[in-house]
Amino acid sequence: MAGPRKDSTKVRLTSFIVVFFELFATGSATAQVPLLLWSTDSLPSPASSVAGHITSYDQLSAYLTTAFASGPHTVLLFLQDKLSKDDFTVFGGVFGNERDGAFENLKAALQSSSSVTIPALEWSSSSAVPALLQEKLGVSPVLVDADTLSGLTVNTSISNLFLMNLPYCTRSLKSCKEDLHSNDEIIGKVLGVLKAKTIPYTAVYTGLQPSRVISESFVSEQSVGRSLLQAVAADVKPPIMYGETGNPCIMLWAQNLNISVSSTAAWTDLATQTPDLKDSMCNSSNALLVLSYPSGHKLSFAMSQRFYSVSARNWFTLDSVQLQFSGQTASFIGRRSIYAPAEYSFRCQSVNNFQGALLMPEDTSKNASQWRLNFIDFQIQGFNLANGTNFSYASDCAGFFTPGIWMGLLTSLLMLFIFVYGLHMIMQLNTMDRFDDPKGPTISVPQSE
Incomplete structure (x- = not known):
């Protein structure tokens, strides 16, 4: 029974990846942020939408009303300073097959839980999502981190809203993957705390505002040069x-x-x-x-x-x-x-x-x-x-002779020197101009008594 279930899971995950990237294929000038939602309980299925659809704030409000309709809920809100769908496609690890992606813990949480993905949520202000969750749950958010949460007694008989702020990279694009990987480790640590306490939860991961990651898809549309x-x-x-x-x-x-x-x-x-x-x-x-x-x-x-x-x-x-x-x-x-x-x-x-x-x-x-x-x-x-x-x-401002170019030049010069030195040694080899005659008299050495 383990084999068919595993194949079925792969099929569903593959279909999910295809739909997600179809939604990514169409851009829009409207400011938008992605929103990922997963839960240890079952989440209702969102309304079907065409590729490129931008989910409005009212549509999200209606969905959360259905999701939080019955009983108290413990909600984790991972609120990153900036987040865009390009962060997932550029740095990978969530909806792709990269083994060294920046979101391995998030990827595992989505695959092992009931999850809903909103690739494009209409963004109006940085406080829209926290205010909406506060309205639906009827409680104020509590700012925590993994260490604070591990020592906190959570009353599951009432609704709880825990807020975790995550920074966004302010340095070069190359270092963004390291910063997002650190955020992913924080997410994994927080989820591990709730898992150890056997507390059912619903987690939300989104951004305060869109980031400015440039999509690689635009490169092919521009002239090279x-x-x-x-x-x-x-x-x-x-x-x-x-x-x-x-x-x-x-x-x-x-x-x-x-x-x-x-x-x-x-x-x-x-x-x-x-x-x-x-x-x-x-x-x-x-x-x-x-x-x-x-x-x-x-x-x-x-x-x-x-x-x-x-x-x-x-x-x-x-x-x-x-x-x-x-x-x-x-x-x-x-x-x-x-x-x-x-x-x-x-x-x-x-x-x-x-x-x-x-x-x-x-x-x-x-x-x-x-x-x-x-x-x-x-x-x-x-x-x-x-x-x-x-x-x-x-x-x-970037110099022509970068450190990589200097290393390549010095290595090439070293290899050329070794080659020239070896060639010089080979050219110095000389054959003997006279050999002993094997048919001549042998050399005898008298022995003295």
Whole structure:
């Protein structure tokens, strides 16, 4: 009996994976987050929907009303700072066959429990899902972690709502998998605590807001080459431009403009807000882009261009970046690596002041050592724009001779040296010019008595 049941489980799981990726295939401009729901009890089946359907807040409310209709429930809400369906497809391990995915504990929980997946839930605010669960259960959420939960006595005769906040990666895309794997370990540890206490539960995993993971499916639709915003896709926000309409003198684009006023404070992404550019200015030798945001933050980029006789051409540099908030000011100076030919733009995957820093605190700034800046996929140009809508060719901050290239060159040189030395030794071998005659007299050695 074990064989047929196992095959049936595989068939259902395969069908679930196919449906899930069909739902992923269609994008939408509406802000949305995925929501995963699983329970030790049986969950009602959701209403059938076509591929690409976006579940509304009212539809989720109606479903939870049915799911929590009878008896008290213990609900775990794993609320990540940011989450999108691309996090699952890029880092794998939940709905794919990757053995080293970032969500192994979550994958096991979904396969061993009654589960419901909502790939696209219409997102309105960060408090929508917690408020909805609080309304359906009639209890306020209790913020806990795995250690707190293990020492907590849970009364299953009444409804309980436990909230666990999970961070989202703020570093490079490569490190995101490690951060999401750490969150998955937290989920596994919390579920293990409830399993040890034999407490029935319903778990919900979603995000406070959508993340900004770029789907790999868009790569094949774009032309291959170093276009760098010369052909902006429909779903990519336009760059910030200052100057006359159709003829700007400063352009800036960034996927994220993350700032934090202390080493422990949460990140604020200014790229999600629309700035006021009225304090900006530009001329033939200097450019100042001032971004004033509704949240009270003011971010300034000061650039200059000058002629260098050694290279016989003009170069522009990002001289300083200044951040103002709540009457305080932090100033950072750009290192010499933030420069480009005057007719080029400057681009860098990450411009920050704490890891591989391109921005250094100014000596006269008191807050610069405490505040943090992290600009992701950053590109700026303050002079000689090619036309009114596009950046000029980009000078990238990544050097041509990366550590990997140096290692390859040194290894190749070492192998070449060994080959040349061996060839030289072989060429030095000489044959004997005279041999003993085997037919001649033998050598006799007299013995003395």
